[in-house]
Amino acid sequence: MNFSSDTAAPAHPALLAALNEANAGPAPSYGADRWVEAARRGLEDMFETELDVWLVSSGTAANALALGAMCPPTMSILCHAEAHIERDERGAPEFFTGGAKLSLLPGDHAKIDVAALKARLAANNPDFVHETPLRVMSLSNLTENGAAYSAAEISERSAMAKAAGLLVHLDGARFANAVASSGASPAEMSWRAGVDVMSFGATKNGALGCEAILLFGEARSLAEELRARAKRAGHMPPKMRFLGAQMAAYLEGGLWLDLAGRANAAAKRLSELFTSRAGGRIVHPVDGNEVFVELPDAVVAKLKAAGASFYPWLGGSFRFVCSWATGADEIDAVGRVLG
Ligand SMILES: Cc1ncc(COP(=O)(O)O)c(C=O)c1O
Known part of the structure; x- marks a missing residue:
């Protein structure tokens, strides 16, 4: 009766088998291997689009690196007051962005309230030098209270943020659970709903430790910056094949959705x-x-x-x-x- 956390769960045997298979001999380092490539192709199939991907071993790293690439130090990130990036990451988003501010919004069940979002966006004045203007809106799906945004709810908030010139980030540590209950496709729950960059979790749902930062559409132009920041932050493991093997096995045959x-x-x-x-x-x-x-x-x-x-x-x-x-x-x- 262990209900403490989904991170307390063991890793799924299919991922362990994939690690053994990836361990069979030498392979190119730093992500130039066939397992990372298989993971990228698997993610493109899953999300029905071309994308850029960077694999890391924790959700905090995924969120903080993604936000670092998206938001300059002089600007702000909108998020819910209970967001993991606000309450549970020990200032990693602020650290990895080099000092960007988190700007907090209310809302039931840790979903950003639409009226509060509207008011905050209306008050944003990028030309007023004394303010810290908004650059990114970050949503979590599942939210930190276990609720799921529907595709329509993401679209509504994204459209508002984008009209104000913001980029949209999704913390998808439990994206698989949100998709499983929604009946919508991963694409509908992400880039088709306006998400530019997302953290796609696997650790809580069967991986040993693997999360993917995904860049969609025009946000793919951030790929080089993200790679450079990952290297500088120590998130370019030489044996990245073992992250790739986990992610590829997690996607194989829709295992992620089944789990x-x-x-x-x-x-x-x-x-x-x-x-x-x-x-x-x-x-x-x-x-x-x-x-x-x-x-x-x-x-x-x-x-x-x-x-x-x-x-x-x-x-x-x-x-x-x-x-x-x-x-x-x-x-x-x-x-x-x-x-
Ligand atoms: C909403 C959310 N985002 C991200 C994470 C990832 O955090 P960690 O750095 O522990 O992998 C968690 C873990 O609890 C989470 O609940």
Whole structure:
């Protein structure tokens, strides 16, 4: 009953097998190998477009490097007040941009509120030297509260940001979970909805440690800058083939979507148990693999006594995270504890 995080889950055996296969002999260094190329082709198939890709080993690196390439030090990045880039990255976006500001917006379930976005964009004055004008809007999908933006919701916010001259970044640490629950395609949930650059996560959904920075459309002109920044920041591993092998195996046969679907289904079952048997109140939509729930103290105590792991969250709720590896037996065990 480990619901502490999807990063607590093991890596999927298909990715381990791919690492073994990539380990069979020598290969070119620094991304000039066939596994990185296979990953790039797999991503182009998945997103139905040409793109540039840079592979890194953590979501923080993906977000901070991407934002560094997108935003000059003298400008700002709009994001939700609960965004991972604001609350959980120890200032990495500010550090990697060389001092750009994060400008925070409200919104339910960690989705940027459209009216607040409109007001903030209207107040933006790039010609007033004393301000720190806006350059990027960053959305997270899933959001940090486990909710999913639909393709239409991304498009609406992107169109507004773009009309004001901003670029759009998507933190897709749990993009697979968002796509799995949306029924939309990866393209519809990203570049067709106005996303220029995204961090596409795999670590939380079966990889050992692999995230892809994707550059779409005109943002592909940032590729050289991104590469240079990755090198300077120590994110150009010589044996990049092992990142490539993970990503290629993750995409092969739609494994990413299958794994995300499993995690999402487990979260749905868990949330139903909490509401039907434990007097739980779900506080954010369960659109993916995370459940945020208020529970009676006695239920929390029973779950803890039975060895379940989960974290207390903001505002008095608890966060339960399912992963591709969450077994039906684990959910059944919760059911038995709840009685
Ligand atoms: C929304 C979001 N973005 C990015 C990340 C990636 O962070 P890390 O640097 O731990 O891989 C996380 C991890 O919890 C996350 O929840």
